[in-house]
Amino acid sequence: xxxxxxxxxxxxxxxxxxxxxxxxxxxxxxxxxxxxxxxxxxxxxxxxxxxxxxxxxxxxxxxxxxxxxxxxxxxxxxxxxxxxxxxxxxxxxxxxxxxxxxxxxxxxxxxxxxxxxxxxxxxxxxxxxxxxxxxxxxxxxxxxxxxxxxxxxxxxxxxxxxxxxxxxxxxxxxxxxxxxxxxxxxxxxxxxxxxx
Amino acid sequence: xxxxxxxxxxxxxxxxxxxxxxxxxxxxxxxxxxxxxxxxxxxxxxxxxxxxxxxxxxxxxxxxxxxxxxxxxxxxxxxxxxxxxxxxxxxxxxxxxxxxxxxxxxxxxxxxxxxxxxxxxxxxxxxxxxxxxxxxxxxxxxxxxxxxxxxxxxxxxxxxxxxxxxxxxxxxxxxxxxxxxxxxxxxxxxxxxxxxxxxxxxxxxxxxxxxxxxxxxxxxxxxxxxxxxxxxxxxxxxxxxxxxxxxxxxxxxxxxxxxxxxxxxxxxxxxxxxxxxxxxxxxxxxxxxxxxxxxxxxxxxxxxxxxxxxxxxxxxxxxxxxxxxxxxxxxxxxxxxxxxxxxxxxxxxxxxxxxxxxxxxxxxxxxxxxxxxxxxxxxxxxxxxxxxxxxxxxxxxxxxxxxxxxxxxxxxxxxxxxxxxxxxxxxxxxxxxxxxxxxxxxxxxxxxxxxxxxxxxxxxxxxxxxxxxxxxxx
Numbered sequence: 001x002x003x004x005x006x007x008x009x010x011x012x013x014x015x016x017x018x019x020x021x022x023x024x025x026x027x028x029x030x031x032x033x034x035x036x037x038x039x040x041x042x043x044x045x046x047x048x049x050x051x052x053x054x055x056x057x058x059x060x061x062x063x064x065x066x067x068x069x070x071x072x073x074x075x076x077x078x079x080x081x082x083x084x085x086x087x088x089x090x091x092x093x094x095x096x097x098x099x100x101x102x103x104x105x106x107x108x109x110x111x112x113x114x115x116x117x118x119x120x121x122x123x124x125x126x127x128x129x130x131x132x133x134x135x136x137x138x139x140x141x142x143x144x145x146x147x148x149x150x151x152x153x154x155x156x157x158x159x160x161x162x163x164x165x166x167x168x169x170x171x172x173x174x175x176x177x178x179x180x181x182x183x184x185x186x187x188x189x190x191x192x193x194x195x196x
Numbered sequence: 197x198x199x200x201x202x203x204x205x206x207x208x209x210x211x212x213x214x215x216x217x218x219x220x221x222x223x224x225x226x227x228x229x230x231x232x233x234x235x236x237x238x239x240x241x242x243x244x245x246x247x248x249x250x251x252x253x254x255x256x257x258x259x260x261x262x263x264x265x266x267x268x269x270x271x272x273x274x275x276x277x278x279x280x281x282x283x284x285x286x287x288x289x290x291x292x293x294x295x296x297x298x299x300x301x302x303x304x305x306x307x308x309x310x311x312x313x314x315x316x317x318x319x320x321x322x323x324x325x326x327x328x329x330x331x332x333x334x335x336x337x338x339x340x341x342x343x344x345x346x347x348x349x350x351x352x353x354x355x356x357x358x359x360x361x362x363x364x365x366x367x368x369x370x371x372x373x374x375x376x377x378x379x380x381x382x383x384x385x386x387x388x389x390x391x392x393x394x395x396x397x398x399x400x401x402x403x404x405x406x407x408x409x410x411x412x413x414x415x416x417x418x419x420x421x422x423x424x425x426x427x428x429x430x431x432x433x434x435x436x437x438x439x440x441x442x443x444x445x446x447x448x449x450x451x452x453x454x455x456x457x458x459x460x461x462x463x464x465x466x467x468x469x470x471x472x473x474x475x476x477x478x479x480x481x482x483x484x485x486x487x488x489x490x491x492x493x494x495x496x497x498x499x500x501x502x503x504x505x506x507x508x509x510x511x512x513x514x515x516x517x518x519x520x521x522x523x524x525x526x527x528x529x530x531x532x533x534x535x536x537x538x539x540x541x542x543x544x545x546x547x548x549x550x551x552x553x554x555x556x557x558x559x560x561x562x563x564x565x566x567x568x569x570x571x572x573x574x575x576x577x578x579x580x581x582x583x584x585x586x587x588x589x590x591x592x593x594x595x596x597x598x599x600x601x602x603x604x605x606x607x608x609x610x611x612x613x614x615x616x617x618x619x620x621x622x623x624x625x626x627x628x629x630x631x632x633x634x635x636x637x638x639x640x641x642x643x644x645x646x647x648x649x650x651x652x653x654x655x656x657x658x659x660x661x662x663x664x665x666x667x668x669x670x
Contacts, residue, residue, distance in 0.1 A: 045642060191227075
């Protein structure tokens with residue numbers, strides 16, 4: 001997995017709460033193969049019409065936001081289904097960080113497993129960023145996991161908390177299966193003790 | 197008397213009994229007693245294959261295809277198209293190669309994972325259970341710690357029988373009193389989520405307690421725990437009691453004989469100690485809950501059926517401009533007029549089924565309303581049992597005849613129109629009275645309009661041709 005240390009990228013503002021994983025990737029694309037890539041399905045029904053033409057009103061289709069590497073959204077981003085394809089779509093598009101006041105739990109964990117950082121910031125900070133990104137379309141944000149700060153233009157830096165386990169996984173780009181196999185002996189001991 | 201410092205919640209007891217490692221960052225490696233898998237495991241098996249790893253405990257892993265299986269028949273030929281067929285055959289091939297028990301389409305035990313697990317006695321009190329599906333919270337009704345995970349954690353659980361988790365916080369939801377006529381577990385869940393919001397339990401495990409829960413059937417508890425995820429909870433759990441033990445006893449994979457006696461004694465210790473501390477508390481008065489429907493695209497958008505569609509120009513409390521804009525765009529998507537009576541909203545489809553409401557008691561409640569009546573002329577109504585065994589039990593009671601005589605379709609078990617991945621979809625612009633779990637934009641098909649409600653309410657809506665108060669039918 002690609003480590004996440006620091007990211008400077010265009011940020012896409014999504015001034016909505018409860019953006020769910022069905023919106024991030026509709027269920028009819030879940031049967032696609034991982035190896036074929038998921039970028040084209042990201043926000044599919046917000047991004048494309050029935051004829052697969054881009055919907056001009058959706059920010060990701062607008063010049064300044066194309067190629068965004070960060071999403072800034074309101075609370076409970078990624079709620080709903082456990083589909084990891086939502087994170088694959090985000091990551092395959094090239095987005096490596098999402099900033100919001102809160103996240104769906106399963107989505108949050110899925111992000112860590114795919115090298116995508118979810119930054120939790122207070123609502124006031126997120127609202128400030130949304131105003132900034134609206135006023136300056138295509139503005140870049142800087143997300144620094146090592147220092148645990150988001151830098152947003154001339155505004156103050158926003159410090160954020162991160163779970164130390166997730167920080168380690170992201171900074172080192174740990175593969176969760178490979179990492180956990182180091183604990184095989186402990187798992188075997190547990191099984192010998194607790195599990196028939 | 198247990199001292200306060202030693203008093204533990206039910207959740208903490210299960211968690212600590214499954215902690216294999218707590219690392220230097222405070223993260224826990226939890227042992228998983230049961231992996232439940234469906235077609236969504238195709239990618240996790242590819243991950244294992246790429247690493248040349250076997251499934252660690254095929255004996256603790258059980259499979260049933262549900263998301264892509266048809267409701268029109270039970271053979272591979274009935275599966276809609278080659279992509280979906282590949283999802284189903286991949287599960288067959290992967291489980292066969294790894295020696296994992298699968299309840300395939302040709303097996304009478306086949307059905308929706310979250311219906312099959314409890315039904316087969318695979319989900320037991322005190323267990324940890326994971327599945328690549330958010331509604332894994334369902335199994336908490338048995339007194340298990342059960343939660344949904346993504347594909348990476350399914351792969352991890354298959355390879356190591358563990359997942360990494362940080363200990364969540366706890367929320368106790370106390371529900372007391374008697375539910376009124378026509379009020380079901382679904383209404384309790386919708387009332388709770390309307391109260392605390394779609395993110396009201398984020399980061400928490402909910403324990404449901406109170407006299408209402410004590411008097412609730414296993415089916416009702418499964419519905420309630422199923423919907424915990426719609427409040428953002430990691431899991432929902434109910435302390436096992438005599439209702440639980442009676443439900444589990446004699447199920448095919450449940451312990452028997454001396455093993456049963458030993459396990460039962462353990463299970464009787466699975467409750468939150470008096471004085472155990474919860475991080476948050478919420479209480480509901482059961483008698484105040486009436487039949488609910490959702491009007492919007494988040495499960496928190498639930499109202500009593502006696503209510504009216506919200507008006508973006510009306511009182512939105514402290515929520516302000518953002519909420520007004522959300523209501524306006526939601527009403528546009530849902531094709532609803534501000535202030536119209538919910539009971540005036542005409543429907544095109546009714547769907548009775550899913551892991552939320554596809555069990556025998558759900559079908560009985562719907563059939564009681566359907567009996568001797570007929571589906572409205574413009575409505576297409578589907579009944580999709582949650583498993584092959586639910587279907588045959590319903591047929592043994594004659595419920596299939598009740599539904600068919602009333603103009604409902606009687607179909608094979610699958611997830612079906614809940615998330616529309618098997619080809620059963622609500623057409624664009626059509627409105628569905630649905631017993632499923634999500635009313636998200638496009639959930640039942642592109643541009644579909646979903647109203648969530650209980651099975652009895654969905655049956656009443658199918659018959660009236662509009663959202664309707666089931667209490668007028670009983």
